[in-house]
Amino acid sequence: MGVDVVVFDVGNVLIRWDPRHLYRRLFEAEAEMERFLAEVCTDAWNIEQDRGRTWAEAIAERVALFPQHDALIRAYSERWQEMVPGEVEGTAAILDSLRAAGVPLYAITNFSAEKFAESAVRFPLLRGFRDVVVSAHERLIKPDPAIYRVLLERNGLDAARCLFVDDSEKNVRGAEAVGMRAHHFRDAPTLAAELARLGLLPGTPR
Structure with a gap:
């Protein structure tokens, strides 16, 4: 699949x-x-x-x-x-490319409710997801499997069809535990290569 x-x-x-x-x-x-x-x-x-x-x-x-x-x-x-000095270099461009290709985009984040609200105002790229699961809103913390299930169940998503991207190894393992594919983020070029391999970026087979 x-x-x-x-x-x-x-x-x-x-x-x-x-x-x-x-x-x-x-x-x-x-x-x-x-x-x-x-x-x-x-x-x-x-x-x-x-x-x-x-x-x-x-x-x-x-x-x-x-x-x-x-x-x-x-x-x-x-x-x-x-x-928070700014965006991680390169990932906003990846978001734009995925969105232009019609790929559904979601987020799961360990974040305080107050600071996420501030950051969403400051960083427009945080406002472009179909849904964002914020840990403080759910009273759940990655890598608890329950927080990944909130996203899946709330949006009717098939875990096996989702790629989860996180810089934390334990959070990657948490996503895999509920059946998601996962990528341990290190930098934007490595992520872009993985997305191309999976056929998710423009110009690559789907």
Whole structure:
């Protein structure tokens, strides 16, 4: 059975995200920045916003635990857009080519509701999907198989006909666990080559 639907991750596939883009401006020493991100505003803390916790709740919880870092913690939300310097090079052009070829495009992303809304205003490429499953809206996080099933069931999609694209190996494996084909994203040229191999780009057999 051929693939005729493409499902994209957002962070570091379509738009670049790394808190270091902001915190390198706020710390003089790289080691101090890394300690802050490992001990205060951690990945585990941040993922709870992707699971649906509000930023107001998240900031209050961290400030209560680490009052000495009040301003640095608040910057994580107040200056969040500085963590996102722009689009990932080349992937917007791939989206345009797939859309021009009539390929149905969807997205599944681990993202806070508040920051996704901001990013959708800032980046028009996030508004062109037939459906976007946002983790915070569903209270589900990739690679939980349930979040992939939300997309499939809500849109009547056959998993075997979908290619899922994500920069996270574990999220790729999560998609495969529900029967989707998957591509571990590294860069746009490698993705374009895979899409051409599958016949999804213009000028290639379908």
